[in-house]
Amino acid sequence: MTAEITLPQLTNHSDPLCSSLAGENSTPSTSFLATMCAPASSLKSKNSDASLKAALVFFSITTLGLLIVTISLAANGKSSSTTASEPAAATAIDYSASKASSSFFASDDANVCAGAKLAFDNQLCADLEVPGPQAGGNITKGYVGSLNVGVVPNTKPYYQSSMCPVNVHWHLGSEHYSYGEFDENGDGPHGNIPRPDWAARDLAEAGEQVQDGFRCHHYDASDPKFTTPYEWKYCEGMEVGETYEVHWPHSAAGACGTVNQYQTPFYDGVFCNLDMEAFSTLAAQDIANAVGVHGQVFTIVNDESYFYPDMMRGMIIDEVMGMGQDIAYYTGSTTGDTRSNEMCSMYTPITWQVDRKCHLISASSFDKLCYDMKMQRDDMSDDLHAHGSRELVKDDLVANNQARKHVRRT
Template sequence: MLRLLAVIACLAKVAIATCPDDPEVDLCETTGEETGSGFRSSPWMALVLPLATARPKVATGLALVLALAVGAEAVTCGELKDFYKSEACCGSPTTVLSNPVPGSPACPYNFNKPACNTAEPQTPRDLSTGATGSMVPKAATLTDAQANFLPLVNVHFHLGAEHKSDAYNNDTDAMAYDAASSGRRLASNPRPGFMCPTDTLTDAQMTPYTFQHCTGDVQVGKSYEVHYVHSSAGTDNDASDGMNADLLADGLGGAANGRGLLNPMVVVQGQIYQIVNGGPTVNDLLHGWTVVGHNNSVMYSGSTTGQSHDNSVCSPYVITWHVDKDCHQVSPESFDNLCKQMKDLYGMSVDLAPHGSRILVSPTYVVQSQYVVPLA
């Protein structure tokens, strides 16, 4: 066997020596016969063919090793030469390629969003009394303790509640938006979700407030679903500061691909706040939803949300959801301070404005009611 390996090494040396280190000669000259040869006409085959008769088992093993070495989709020298010329590389070795090199492995991931009839259970789900669902989740639902063990990687808020409950179910603004947009996403305005009732609020409670840090459609009297996104892709570099949020940033990139991870565990905690003058003062709305009680909260398996998904195009992600089914009033100063902290502490800017709310997902694409359980 050692002799066999020595022969292979010699053949490799011979094969390499036949190609001068000159790209103009190797790939750009046009005289002489172009064999277009790959593995079949290479020195390797000259070794394998005689062995096929004398030592069939050795030949089979060697052929397998060589096939793995060159790849199942081996590219011929002629194909590589044609590609080199088609990319206008001759005489220009610094040219940036405009197409993948032949034989390059295809990306194993499909980033197209799935149709809803092939996706896993979706969010937002109707959490009202008696609301139904049709799907059985395949993923486990993480608990409150497990969620808080995961670093906080993003906080953002949606105009209106994406979920629906007995406490927040006013869809007047949502219906008006949908009628005006004819199903199209309006780039200039986020789609509103469900609102907490305002009929019991006084004129003083509805007095307008000028927000200094929040941007976009943030107003007294309106409701917002704040999402606290926890992910195993985050990290806690300083355990002594009491804030498990070292990668807090705009967007969900840190949740889905922080530190290069491709399959993180993600939990989103959803809290619905109604901004009311004279409402409770909360000094820190940013670092988690622990500032209020969650006696009427549930957890279930769903997906990411947002206005880019509906009942036809669904989210490809599997997410654990913890949702408080109550409306919580908060002062405009407290909500504005949330945006100030996002900006001053973490340099966030995009998420200082409310995101659009996804339309309530059809019962066909959400979990059955038995999988919506009290928060534990």
């Protein structure tokens, strides 16, 4: 076995011995001894490493101190003011003010439909040899009126007959009657409307007594969505939990597709491009084909899960939600509380397409509708509230031309 010898190393290259061993007069033996001296570059590297480590320690301690100070200052700043670092809230645009300054609304003369209404005053029904068919009547499936008429309702989607909506308004309670949907068994914040004695009759399909009624069946006083008040911003006199029947008059003579399309009163929109001379040439069926109304009944709730953003365009048609799927078609007249079973409307015959079902809709949907109405060129402020409802029309004033088939639109 060979013994391993460890030679001591002279660690200080500045030592005189190391300097002399590494001098110019070194011999092989002194050169061997010089190998025991640490190289100068090695010493410098070690010194540099030590300096670097010291610097890193210093900067680490300094950085940690600065971090602690920063966190402390941030905490103090947050406790004193939480809004300094928050972005400024977006400023809402007041479009009502914008409308007031817009050149689109600068002149009333720009509304080409203003004053276009053709005047046909109400008449006593008894004075008419053959009164025109009236609305709103019973639209329960299976019901048929007893007034014999020679026209049929337009059962196509109105846009397929070149008609467009020219107005939207609504009535307190339902003017039409649909058994099991809006009838005498419905309810609301203020109860229901008393039924007239004459309204009891047998239904062809239901087999039960039908009586007048004006409220839907959804209202539940124990459910907060029917009783929690809503802060109305644009509609007037509306109430959560109430039933309203919405009407969208349509006309082929409206200013369709223009800024003047929507009008109040709706007669201006219906007759916008139709004067008396042209109107006098139309047959009853021509009128029923070219003028119509969508009708849909709602109970208002304070619940955003029932929000619909665009009630301006007409009846809501949604197969998934079951809206606008079960439609009653018949010819009738204009409605409102100035007409009754004694006082007949002379705006007849026009087509009615009415949804037989009652639907829930959010209060915000109506308020959005009222906002959209306020943005039209014509002043629609007279339609921002519910109008009075006509009493249920008697059988002998209701047309016998109800479309009996269930028409589903896709």
